[in-house]
Amino acid sequence: MKMKKILVTGGLGFIGSHTVVELQNAGFEVIIIDNLSNTKISVLDKITEITGLKPEYHNIDLRVKEDVKLFFNNHKIDGIIHFAAFKAVGESMQNPLDYYENNIGSLVYLLQEMRDRKITNFIFSSSCTVYGQADQLPITENAPVKTAESTYGNTKQIGEEIIKETCKADNLQAIALRYFNPIGAHESIKIGELPLGVPQNLIPFVTQTAAGIRKELAVFGDDYPTIDGTAVRDYIHVVDLAKAHIAALKRLINKENKENFEFFNVGSGTGTSVLEVIKTFEKVSKKPLNYKIVGRREGDITAAYADTTIANKELNWQTEKNLEEALDAAWQWQQKNKE
Ligand code: UFG
Numbered sequence: 001m002k003m004k005k006i007l008v009t010g011g012l013g014f015i016g017s018h019t020v021v022e023l024q025n026a027g028f029e030v031i032i033i034d035n036l037s038n039t040k041i042s043v044l045d046k047i048t049e050i051t052g053l054k055p056e057y058h059n060i061d062l063r064v065k066e067d068v069k070l071f072f073n074n075h076k077i078d079g080i081i082h083f084a085a086f087k088a089v090g091e092s093m094q095n096p097l098d099y100y101e102n103n104i105g106s107l108v109y110l111l112q113e114m115r116d117r118k119i120t121n122f123i124f125s126s127s128c129t130v131y132g133q134a135d136q137l138p139i140t141e142n143a144p145v146k147t148a149e150s151t152y153g154n155t156k157q158i159g160e161e162i163i164k165e166t167c168k169a170d171n172l173q174a175i176a177l178r179y180f181n182p183i184g185a186h187e188s189i190k191i192g193e194l195p196l197g198v199p200q201n202l203i204p205f206v207t208q209t210a211a212g213i214r215k216e217l218a219v220f221g222d223d224y225p226t227i228d229g230t231a232v233r234d235y236i237h238v239v240d241l242a243k244a245h246i247a248a249l250k251r252l253i254n255k256e257n258k259e260n261f262e263f264f265n266v267g268s269g270t271g272t273s274v275l276e277v278i279k280t281f282e283k284v285s286k287k288p289l290n291y292k293i294v295g296r297r298e299g300d301i302t303a304a305y306a307d308t309t310i311a312n313k314e315l316n317w318q319t320e321k322n323l324e325e326a327l328d329a330a331w332q333w334q335q336k337n338k339e
Contacts, residue, residue, distance in 0.1 A: 003029045004253060005076065009062060009110070010034055010083030011055070012043040014193045015125065015182055018242035019081060021050050021191070026246050030055040031075060033062065034084065039194055046190040062106035072113040079121030079252065081245055082110060085155070088200060089129075089299065092152035103155035107162060115170045121252040123245055124163055126176040126263065128234070128304055129153040138307035141178075141265055149299050160263065167260035175248040175257065180234035180267030180306050182241045184326035185333035192333035193238075202277060203235070203327070207334035210287050217289060219274050221296035226303055230274035234267035234305035237321035237329070241266055247317035258314075267306030268319050277323070284328045 006023055010016040011032030017039075023030050024047075032044070032055050048054040060067050062084055085103045086092065092099040107124075114122065130153065131139050132146030148154035163174045183203040185192030198214075199205045209217045222229035244266045251257050272280075278289050312318050 003027060004078040005029045005031060006249065007031050007033065007075070007077045007080045008083065009080065009106070010085065012036065012039045012041070012057075013083055014039075015179070015238060015241060016083040017043050017047055017191045018186055018238045019083070019245045020047055020055055021186065022239070022242045022246050023249075024051040024053050024055065028249075031077070032057045033060045033071065035059060035061045038086075038196060043191060050186065050188050050190055062109060063101060065109050068109045068113060072117055077119055079123070079249055080110060080114065080119065081123040081249065082107065083125050085125065087152060089150045089152045090200060092150050092155070096151040099151045099155050104158055104162070107159050111162070111166050111172065114172060115166070118171070120171055120173045121249065122163065122172060122174040123248050123252075124159060124174060124176040126160055126178045127153065127156045128178050128180045128265065128267065128306065130157050130160065130178060131304065133301040134304065137271070137303055138269065138305050139265060140307040141263060141310050164261045172260065173252050173257055174261050175252060176261070176263040177244055177248060177266045178263055179241060180236055180265070180304065182238045183235045183330055184237040184239065184321070185329040186239060187329065189329065189332045189336055192330065192337070194337075202233075202274065203330050206277065206281050206289060207330050209291070210281070210285055210289055210331065211334050211338065215290065217278070217291040218294040219278075219291055220294060220300060222275075222293045223296070224302045226273055228273050228275045231300055232271040232273050232303035232305065234270060235272055235277070235323055235326060236266065236268045236319060237326040240268070240319040240321055244311070244315060244317050247315040251315060262314075264311040264315060265306040265308055266311060267308055268323075269306055269308040270323070271303060271305035272323060277327070280323050281327045281331070284324055285331045
C-alpha cells in the first residue's frame with residue numbers, strides 16, 4: 001500500500017512532535033508546518049534522531065491565506081492533524097483577537113483548502129475545557145459543553161462548531177480529540193515540553209522548581225471539595241496522547257467512523273490532586289519539592305477527569321503509561337534542558 005501523506009500543523013510543538021514520531025513509527029509519511037512561534041527548529045533534528053526519518057518541514061504561517069493555498073498547490077495530502085494554535089489561557093484573555101485570528105483563521109483556511117481539494121480526513125486538537133466544571137465526574141462525551149471561561153477555551157468550542165458545520169455541508173470527516181492534561185516527554189528524552197518564560201502549567205513549574213530555576217511552587221488553593229483540598233486533574237502521558245491521534249486517523253482512513261464529526265475524551269481516566277502530583281514527583285525524583293499553599297487561581301475548576309470508555313472502545317486505544325512514568329520523563333527532560 002502506498003504510504004499515506006499526513007500534514008501535521010504545529011508538528012514541532014509539544015504534542016505535535018510526539019505525534020509526528022508516532023506517525024512515522026506507524027508508517028505514515030509526515031509533512032510538518034510550523035511557524036516556530038512557540039518551539040524551536042532543533043525539534044526537527046530530534047524527531048529525525050528518534051525515528052531515523054527526516055520529515056518534510058515548512059515554516060508557514062497559517063494565518064497567511066495565500067501561503068496556505070500555495071502549500072496545497074504543491075502537495076497532495078491524505079489527511080491533516082491540526083495542532084497549530086495558541087494555548088495559554090491567561091494570555092488569551094489579554095489578547096483575544098490574536099487568539100481568534102490564529103486559532104480560528106488558520107482553521108478556516110485549512111478547511112477551505114481541504115474542501116477545494118477534496119481532502120477528507122481531519123483531526124482537531126480540542127480540550128476538556130469545553131466541559132467547564134462538569135456536573136458529573138468522570139466526564140463522558142455526553143456531558144454538555146459549557147460556556148467557555150476563557151478566550152482560549154472559546155476558540156476550541158468555536159473550532160469544533162466550525163468543523164461540525166463543515167462536516168454537514170461538505171464531505172469532511174473529522175474527529176476532535178478533547179485532551180485532558182498532557183504531561184511528560186518522549187522516552188528518548190530528546191523531545192518534551194519547552195515552555196517559554198515562567199511556566200503556567202503545573203508540571204513544568206514542578207520540574208523547574210526541583211531543578212532550582214524557580215524558588216518554590218505555589219499550590220493554588222487547598223480548600224476545594226476534593227480528597228485533600230487541592231484541585232484534581234487528569235494527567236495523561238504525551239506519548240499516550242500522541243498514539244490516540246494515530247488511532248483516530250486510522251479510524252478515518254479505514255472509514256470506521258460512525259459520524260462525519262466525532263469527538264472523544266483523551267485522558268488517563270484517573271483524577272489526581274495537586275498534592276498527589278507533588279508526592280508522586282518527590283518519589284520519582286527522590287527530592288523534596290519546595291512548595292507553599294496560596295489562594296485559588298482565578299478561572300480554575302475544582303476537578304476534571306475523563307471517562308475514557310467511549311474512546312477506548314471506538315478508537316481501540318488505551319493509555320499504556322502511568323503518572324510516575326510521565327513525571328519521571330518530565331524530570332529527566334528538565335535535567336537535560338537546564339536553562
Ligand atoms: N497549579 C498550581 N500551581 C501552578 C500551576 C498549576 O497549583 O503553578 C494547579 C492549578 O491550579 C490546577 C492544576 O495545577 O489545579 C493544573 O494546572 P495546569 O495549569 O497545569 O492545567 P489546567 O488544568 O489549569 O489547564 C489545562 C490546560 C489548558 C486548558 C485547561 C482546561 O493546560 O490548556 O486545562 O481546564 F484550557
